[in-house]
Amino acid sequence: MQTFNIDNAQTLYRSFVPVPEKGILRSVLITIAILLILIGSAGARTLLDPTRDGVSFTNSVPAHCLAAHRVGKIELAVSNNGTIGVSYHPGSQSDWFTGQPISHSCQYPKGSNIVYLFGGAFWIGAVVGRDTLVSVGADGWQQAYEMYPGEGVPGEMIYRSIRDPNSPYYDDAVSEEDYISVYTDTRTDGIPIDYFGQPHQPLNIKVTQASYAWSYSYAEDFVLFDYKIKNIGARTLQDVYMGIYMDCMVCYDCFGTGSFVDDHTGFLHTYPGEYGDCIFEDTVFAAWIADDDGDPDLVHSDGKIHPCPHVTATRIVRTPSTKLNVSYNWWIGNGSPSLDFGPRERDSVGLNKESFRDFRTGGLGTPEGDVNKYYVLSNQEFDYNQVYTSSIQVNDPLWIYPNQDLAEDFADGFDTRYLLSFGPFDIAPGQTLPISFAYVAGENLHIIPGNNENLLTNPNAYMANLDFSDLARNAVWADWIYDNPGIDTDGDGYYGEAHTCCIESTIVAIDTANNDTSWAYDQCDSFFYVGDGVPDFRGAAPPPAPAFWVTPAEGSIRIRFNGTRSETEEDVFLHLTDFEGYRLYIGRDEREESFSLVASWDRDDYNRYVYNQTKRTWMLTGIPLTLAELRELYGDPELIPMNHSRTSPYSPPSEPTTLVYFEPQDYNASEFGLPGSIRKLYPDQPFPTSTNPDSAQAEELTEDGYLKYYEYEYVIDNLLPTVAYWVNVTAFDFGSPESGLISLESSVSLGAQSVYPRPHGYLAGTSDGSVLVYPNPYRLDVDYREMGFEGRIDDRGDDRVRVIHFANLPARCVIRIFTLDGDLIKEIDHNMDSSDPNAPHDSWDMITRNGQIVVSGLYYWTVERHNGEVQIGKLVIIR
Secondary structure, three states, X not given: OEEEOHHHHHXXXXXXXXXXXXXXXXXXOOOOOXXXXXXXXXXXXXXXXXXXXXXXXXXXXXXXXXXXXXXXXXXXXXEOOOEEOOOOOOOOOEOOOOOOEXXXXXEOOOOOOOEOOOEEEEEEEEEEOOEEEEEEOOOOOOOOOOOEEOOOHHHOOEEEOOOOOOOXXXXXXXXXXXXXXEEEOOOXXXXXXXXXXXXXXXXXXXXXXXXXXXXXXXXXXXXXXXXXXXXXXXXXXXXXXXXXXXXXXXXXXXHHHOHHHHEEEEEEEEEEEEEOOEEEEEEEEEEEEEEOOOOOOOEOOOOOEOOOOOEEEEEEEEOOOOOOEEEXXXXXXOOOOOOOEOOOEOOOOOOOOOOOOOOOOOOOOOOOOHHHHHHHHHOOOEOOOHHHHHHOOOOOOOEOOOOOOOHHHHXXXXXXXXXXXXXXXXXXXXOEEEEEEEEEEEOOOEOOOOHHHHHHHOXXXXXXXXXXXXXXXXXXXXXXXXXXXXXOOOOOOOOOEEEEEXXXXXXXXXXXXXXXXXXXXXXXXXXXXXXXXXOOOOOOOOOOOOEEEEEEEEOEEEEEEEOHHHHHOOEOOOOEOOEEEEXXXXXXXXXXXXXXXXXXXXXXXXXXXXXXXXXXXXXXXXEEEEHHHHHHHHOOOOOOHHHOEOOEOEOOOOOOOOOEEEXXXXXXXXXXXXXXXXXXXXXXXXXXXXXXXXXXXHHHEOOOOOEHHHEEEEEEOOOOOOOOEEEEEEEEEOOEHHHOEOOOEOOOOOOOXXXXXXXXXXXXXXXXXXXXXXXXXXXXXXXXXXXXXXXXXOOOOHHHOOOEEEEOOOOEEEEEEEEOOOOEEEEEEEEOOOOOOOOOOEEEOOEOOOOOEOOOEEEEEEEEEOOOOEEEEEEEEEO
C-alpha cells in the first residue's frame, strides 16, 4: 500500500530537493517534497536464527523494522534494510520492540535532541562477469533503496540482551542491546531506475547485520556493527568493495534554522595515547563529521541556545583481509551542478593513476549509477579534510583546483556526506565474509571559543584547536571491545600485539658517523594494544543490577532489593567477582541527569600504593583488599590502613624496605541499618548453603524464592503524593585500578521504576476501601506547576499539564467524571496488574472526552469495580 507519511516528509526532503547556497537557504524556506513510502508488515516479535538460509525473499511486502539503540549515551536508530537512522527507513518510525516513537537518526547525548546523523547505508559493489554492479541500502539522493528484508516473521528484526540470564532474549546475546537483521539485494520489483535510466541488477547477496550497544562508561559512546555478507547467487563476485555511506546532519532544530549546511568532515588517522609514562600514537582510523563551530550562539525557534559541540565518526574494525585498499571520499550533494562538489584527483595521478572520471551529472560530488558508485568505492582516494578546500592551490599536483567562487563556502561547512570503503576481495557462491565497524561519538570537539575565525584564514590552527581526545579514546575502546587486547580467544597461543614502554633511559654510545645512538633502559613494561584478530565483542561489565521492588506508603516509598546476582556473578572479562556496592537513586523523571543519589553502601576495602624504587614513583597494585585481607597479607593484626598516607607510609614487618600507603576504594560506607542507610532485611541470616536459589534450603529463601541473605531495604521519606518519582538501585564494581579501568556501575536510568507515594491520610481512607481524590478542591488560581506538583518537564501550556489524582483504587476499575446534570465528560479505564506499585493510582488531565479544557465547577466522580460495585464522590474545580 502506498501511503504518505507526513512525519517522514520533513526529515526526508533533503534527499530529493536541491539545497541552494547557504545564504539563500537561510532566508528562504524550502518546499518540503512529498515522500511516498512503503509501509512494512508488522507481525509478531519473535526470536529466530539469523543465519537461516531457508528464507524466501520474494517481491511481496517486506517486513520493515526500525529500532533505536538507547542503552548507552548515544541513541542510534537502525533498520533491517541496510540503512542506519530513520531517514531511509520506508516504514513506521516507531520502535519495533517498544512502540516508542523514534524522532531522530542519532542523538548525542541521548535525550538532548541534538542530531548527529541524517542517514547512513551499507554499499557493496563487485564485478560479475562483464558487469560492474553496486547495491546500496540507500544512496542519499535518488530514491534508491536496493536492500530489503523478507516478508512476515522471517524478515523481522531480532532482539537479544545479556542483561538477564533468565530472559528468553539472553541466549546468544553479545551486548546489553543486540539488534539482528537479515536482508538481501535480490528484490527488483518497485525499485526505480537509476539516474541514467538503468534498472537495479542484484549482486545476489544476503546480509546478516548485528548491532551491539552497552551502557558501561567506557562503551556508552559507540555502537558496534557486525555484518556477514553471503553470496547466494551462482556466480563469483569479483573485486568486491564494501563501504559505509554517512550523511551526518549535525544540528538542533535542523530544518528550522538550516544549520545542517555548516557541517564539515575529515579523517583522523591517529591520536596520542598515554600508557603509564609513555605516549604512543593510537590508531583511530575514523572518518568524522561535525558542525563547523558547534553553534555556541545560535538561537533557535524556542528562543534558546542549544550548542552541538560534539563529533561522530565511523571506524572500520574488521575487514575480510588485513591487506585491503581503503578509500575515504566526501562530497556535497546538491541538485545544482556547481554546488555538487567533492575533492577529485587529477587525471592519471594518485594510487590508481587512472584517467579522470566524468560522472556525467555536471557535478564533481554525487556519484550516480553503478559504475560511478563502484569507482568511488574503489578509487583508493583519501580526500583532504573539508576545511582545507579553499587552501588547495591551482598547481596542486594531486587535487583538482576547486571553484574559487565557492571554495570558501565549501570549506566552512555545507550539506556534507562521506563514504568509507575498502576492498578488493572475491566472494564465491555460498561463501560468507565478515566486516565490522563502529559508529562512535566524542564529546567537546569544540573547546576554543572563536576558533571558527581560523577556519578560512588559518585552517591548520583551526584543526589544532579541535579536541579529538574523547572521540579517539572511544574509537580505541570500540576496537578493544571488538577484539580484546591480550586475550587469546581461539586458543592458538597468539595474544595480539604489544607495545614496550621503557623509562629511565640512558645514552650508552653515540655513533656520529652513522647518526646512531644506543640507549640502556632500567625499566621496561609491555602492554597489549591489539587483540588476536578473533572477534570478542565483549568488555568488562558492572555487576548486574539487583532485582528490586517498590511499595508506596504515606508520603514515602519502600524499596526492597535482592543482590544475589550482583554479589556473586563473575565478570566475564576480568574473570573474578568484582562487586563493590549498591547505590539508590531518585528522580522526578527518567532522564539520567534527573536522578540524585539518596543512599550508598560499599565494601570496606582499600587500594594499595607501593613505592617503586626503580621508577621512583608510587604504583597502584592489585585489586582492593578488605581490612582482614590486608592484615593477613602483611602478617600484621594491628594494621590500620587509614593511619598510613602518602606522607606517612607503612613498612610491613616482614618487608621493612617496602613502603605502602592505602586509600579507600569508595566511601567505605559499609555499615547496615544506620539512620538513613540501607539495612539488611534478615541481618541474622547466615551465608546460604548455595548461591543458586534452586539449590538452597527452603529456610534460606523468601516467599518469592529469593535468597534471604542478599535481601535489603531502604525507605525514602518526605515525598509529595501528587507527583511520580522514579527510583532505581544500581550495583557497581571496583573496576581495575591497576590497569586504569574505572569503577563500573549499572545504568542509573535503565530499569528505573515510577511510583506515586500515598497521600497523607491514606491509611485512614483505606479502612473502608474508599477512594481518595486530590487536590480537592483543585484551584486554577494556584500555580501548581511552579510549585513542582505537575508539568515539571512538559513543554505544553499550563492548561495541558493539570492533574487530579485518584488514590486507593482497585487494580481494575473504571473512573467516570460527570457534570451536576449527569453528563459524562470523561471515562478512564484503569486496568493494571495488582503487583504494579502504581496499581492503586490514576489521574485525570482535566481534559474532557471531547478534547476540551474543563471549566470550573462542581463535578461527580464514580469508580466502578470489575464486580459492579460503585463508589461515588464529589470534586471541585475553583478558578
